[in-house]
Amino acid sequence: MNEKFKNIPVEEDTHIILSSPMKWGDLDVVYQIWSWEGIKAESIIFLNDDVKDIDDETLKADVNDSPIVKDKGKLTMSRGEEFTFVNFNFIAS
Secondary structure (H helix, E strand, O other): OOHHHOOOOOOOOEEEEEEEEEEEOOEEEEEEEEEEOOEEEEEEEEEHHHHOOOOHHHHHHHHHOOOOOOOOOOOEEEEOOOEEEEEEEEEEO
16 A cells, blocks of 8 residues: 555554555545444545645535445545545445
């Protein structure tokens, strides 16, 4: 995986099913599929420095418009110390 993304935090009770570097336009990102407490979901993880000038609503709308998002409008987002997570396609088991 790209060295820039080697320190992506993972909560103790989260199981990462897939973690793959990819491009989001010109940006390097990581695409993840994960499960947590009976919920399976997906994330696009951005470097904060790459999206610092993009407001939350614009970034969420950009991800929401992607064909990988199945349930349009059902996104969550969080900005941590180093990474920004946009989460989508939530499925409760």
